[in-house]
Amino acid sequence: MSGREDNGVSRMSPGSCEHNIPADDALAAGAGDMADGAASEAHPEEIHPGAAHTEGPCTGVLCTRCHVPLYQLEGVVRRHGERTVLDVPRLDITAGGITGVVGPNGGGKSTLLRLLALLDAPCRGELHFAGEAVGPLSAARTAELRRSVTLLLQEPYLLRRSVYENVAFGLSMRGVRDTADAVRGALELVALDPDVFLHRRWFELSGGEAQRVALAARLAFSPRVLLMDEPTASLDEDSAARIADAARAVAGRGTTVIVVSHDRDWLEPLADRILKVRRGLVEG
Known part of the structure; x- marks a missing residue:
């Protein structure tokens, strides 16, 4: 651990496409950080399968009235300069469960993840989230x-x-005054004993513990979507297993989990679906 204070936002280059949220501005924009990591809980609606969807947007959980996936990408292209780094004719990701993303370095995985985080917008095509077309960032x-x-x-x-x-x-x-229960619950989700870890300082944590604290900071919100980019890189086997357990737990509560990982042995038993991203193309 470097002990460097940071807002937890990627320093990834935003690329040359005009539609993006620069990494340094993501905290203010409200995504991918501890301050605005997530908002509302994902609770499936109590509905009748045959009922028509006549009012209101989709819930974010797969709406059985209109069968709209959580994410819909159609004709999506993302470019860096003259180079096309992602080309997705069609991709649907249903709400709930765990989706894995694999592929070689530079293949477009992180670009896809930033689109799903709504930090970047397509240079061409349409991105829908929870039944709504995503407009200007x-x-x-x-x-x-x-x-x-x-x-x-x-x-x-x-x-x-x-x-x-x-x-x-x-x-x-976000104005929450009584945070004690949420903090303890989030630490328990990542298998860190609150009585042991609550008052530890950032520099007293191992790499695996620091990653689990970072995850707990995001799970405290009960997010609708949890995106993870190589969450087990450089972690020991026990910490990697704890990250997987936490992902299963929050997916079981209704959160949609999408994970990029090079560790196929870790990812394949975890994911319900595997997407393969190579040379900017998405399969699966």
Whole structure:
């Protein structure tokens, strides 16, 4: 751990396409960080399968009235300069469960993840989230949608504070005053004993513990979507298993989990579906 204070946002280059949220602005935009990692819980609606969907947007959980997936990408192209880094004629991702994403370095996995995090927009094509077309990234409605998605990066950036303060930070930013139960519950999800870890400082954590604290900070919101980019890179076997257990637990509660990983032995038993991204093309 470097002990460097950070907002937990990727330093990934935004690319040359004009539609993006620069990484340094993502905290203010409300996605992929501890302050705005996620918002509302994902609760399936109590509905009758034969009922017509006549009012209101989709819930984000797969709506059995209109059968709209959580994500729909159609004719989506993302370019860096003159180079096409992602070309998706059609991709649907249903709500719930765990989707794995694999492929070689530079194949387009992280580009896809940033699109799903609503941090970047297509240079061409349409992206729908929870039944709504995602508009300009600066639009108020897009920013609101972005608040329901959280992104965990490979490198666990933590604030120079205690574990409790790290996990509670985003809740406090949202005006939640009583954060104790949510913080303890999130730590338990990642198998860190709150009585042991609550008051530890950021520099007292191992790499695996720091990654699990970073994950807990995002799970405290009960996010609609949890995106993870190489969450087990450089972790020991026990920490990797704890990350998998947490992913299964939150998926069981209704959160849609999407995981990029090179570790097929770890990912394949975890994921319900595997997408293969190679040379900007998505299969599966």
